[in-house]
Amino acid sequence: MSTRVTPLSLSAIEQLPTHPRRCVFWEMDPAPEGHGRDFCDPEFEKEAWLSMVMLEWGSCAQVASFGDSDDKIAGVAFYAPPNMVPRARLFPTSPVSADAILLTTMRIEPHASDLDVGADLIRAVVTDLVRRNVRALEAFGFRRQEDDRPSAGYVPSTTSVRECSPAECMIGADFLEDMGFEVVAPHPRFPRLRLELDRDHGWKEEVEAALERLIEAASLTVEDVTGRTALAVP
Known part of the structure; x- marks a missing residue:
């Protein structure tokens, strides 16, 4: 079954699946414990962030759908200038290069796991950025460790979306490497990877x-x- 990938529009935000619509792992500063961040409305915060980025910068998400209706969403990928992504500065391999756009997260829905959605989404993001004369795409990859505990210097999420975590909200480093990204800032858990758009494509x-x-x-x-x-x- 083939998929269609289109840019996310403001009017289609409500059609996103539950986790991408509510996850603010990347979009909000992690709050220290006891500071009341658990009482925020993550869906409102996510919509506010998407609206801000779309109005100030432009398209910041690609949505893959399949079947006879665009309502059957298979996956979504988010990306933005790093200065618009609060969590981007908190990693041990920060900062993102000045000439790059940050690919933050990519979510494949369980019912689409047998489709090649990940590659389709990456191609759509790259195509969009090439048209906008962006030189590179970078991402913080995630490598799962045996104890699966955050490394020193990493600030965990304390939002009300309890399922948010590096394993859920970050892109696997191995997948990024399969897509042509190269490690530019090594780290056992959170390497930063880069795709040169003017070279690889x-x-x-x-x-x-x-x-x-x-x-x-x-x-x-x-x-x-x-x-x-x-x-x-x-």
């Missing part, structure tokens, strides 16, 4: 080659017309 070279072909074709046409005109003159 060759978009600059393809555009330049296309322009050269157009110029060459135009030049040949002019020469041909000039030659035929010259022969017609006594």
Whole structure:
């Protein structure tokens, strides 16, 4: 079964599955215990964040759907400038490079686990960013450890969405490497990975080659017309 991937619109936020719609793992500063963050409305906070990023920066999520209706969502990927992602500065491998956009999280719904949704979402994100002349895409990968405890310097989530955790809300480092990302800041648990959009996808070279072909074709046409005109003159 094939999937369709489209940018998330403001009017479609309510159609997101429960976890992506309520998860604010990346979008809100983790609050110290006892400071009342557990009483926030995560769905409202997530919608406010998405609205802010879309209005100030543009598209920040790609949604994969399948079947006869876009309501059958298979997965979603979120991305944004790192200065719009509060948690981005809290990792031991921070900060994100100044020329990169941050891929924060990607959620594949259980009913779509047998589809190649992850690769489709990555391709859609890359296509969007290439059109916007972004040089690189970076992400904090997650490597599961045997004891699965956060490393020193990592601030855990204390939101009311109890299922939010690095394992649930971060992208596996192995998957990112399979997609062509390279580790630029090693860490046993939270490596930072980077995908060079102008190198791995060759978009600059393809555009330049296309322009050269157009110029060459135009030049040949002019020469041909000039030659035929010259022969017609006594």
